[in-house]
Amino acid sequence: MTKRIVVASGKGGVGKTTVCVGVGRALTALGHRTLLVDFDDLRSLDLVAGVAERVVYDWGDVLLGRCEPQDALNETDGLFVLAGPRSYADITKEQVRDLMRRFDDFDYILMDAPAGVGTGFCLACAAAPRGIVVATADPVSVRSAAIAAEKMQTLGVGYVRLLLNRAAKKDMKKKRLMNIDDAIDGVSAQLLGIIPEDRHIRLREMGGTLLEKHQISTTPFMNVAKRVTGENVPLFFL
Numbered sequence: 170m171t172k173r174i175v176v177a178s179g180k181g182g183v184g185k186t187t188v189c190v191g192v193g194r195a196l197t198a199l200g201h202r203t204l205l206v207d208f209d210d211l212r213s214l215d216l217v218a219g220v221a222e223r224v225v226y227d228w229g230d231v232l233l234g235r236c237e238p239q240d241a242l243n244e245t246d247g248l249f250v251l252a253g254p255r256s257y258a259d260i261t262k263e264q265v266r267d268l269m270r271r272f273d274d275f276d277y278i279l280m281d282a283p284a285g286v287g288t289g290f291c292l293a294c295a296a297a298p299r300g301i302v303v304a305t306a307d308p309v310s311v312r313s314a315a316i317a318a319e320k321m322q323t324l325g326v327g328y329v330r331l332l333l334n335r336a337a338k339k340d341m342k343k344k345r346l347m348n349i350d351d352a353i354d355g356v357s358a359q360l361l362g363i364i365p366e367d368r369h370i371r372l373r374e375m376g377g378t379l380l381e382k383h384q385i386s387t388t389p390f391m392n393v394a395k396r397v398t399g400e401n402v403p404l405f406f407l
């Protein structure tokens with residue numbers, strides 16, 4: 170059965186799209202047929218995944234019957250990406266649930282929510298029984314992640330886990346960032362994983378080649394993906 174997971178955060182720019190692509194690539198490397206779907210009307214997922222130049226249709230076109238579901242899929246190294254429409258006006262939760270069911274030949278669908286808790290966020294949550302809330306270890310991000318996680322649960326996302334992004338041990342030790350326990354307590358969600366600050370993520374963003382073997386974030390993304398599949402992987406960062 171397809172496992173659908175919404176990736177949200179509250180505060181913008183904390184790494185939702187990066188996490189979708191990093192975890193998506195890792196799930197694909199583990200042999201799981203994986204689809205990423207953009208629910209952000211600012212549309213960055215296809216760019217970060219490196220398929221932007223090939224996008225012809227988005228999932229709005231599928232809803233309107235302008236193309237078949239498979240015509241809107243863009244593949245990169247075995248990972249599939251569905252670009253999002255520019256506007257969500259008049260799109261209903263039922264339509265999104267029906268749309269997602271048309272991709273039930275995938276093992277995993279990661280849904281990239283926009284910042285905040287508005288329309289795209291609510292539509293993605295309506296079709297996802299599980300959620301990842303991404304936060305960085307600072308009070309603003311943690312508070313907004315707590316609010317987003319609470320809202321996800323009220324929208325029916327039964328199982329929400331926290332992913333701490335851009336973690337830096339040195340800054341945590343020197344109290345320039347919150348420590349991990351305080352961030353977990355602040356969000357009130359079980360920790361799924363920690364992705365370190367990795368300058369290669371920014372450098373490689375342009376080409377969509379996010380997950381290279383030598384990057385410091387490669388193993389953490391792989392560990393998160395394994396935990397998503399139910400594997401018990403210890404948290405090395407602590």
Ligand SMILES: Nc1ncnc2c1ncn2[C@@H]1O[C@H](COP(=O)(O)OP(=O)(O)OP(=O)(O)O)[C@@H](O)[C@H]1O
Pocket residue numbers: 178180181182183184185186187188209213282283284334335336364365366367368370371372374386
């Ligand atoms: N672990 C990391 N280390 C270094 N840079 C990172 C890391 N994660 C994300 N970034 C950078 O942070 C910026 C924001 O990331 P991203 O676009 O994934 O955030 P977002 O939460 O999806 O943003 P938005 O709310 O606008 O959708 C990007 O430039 C990305 O390269």
Ligand SMILES: [Mg+2]
Pocket residue numbers: 185186187209213281282283
């Ligand atoms: Mg994003």
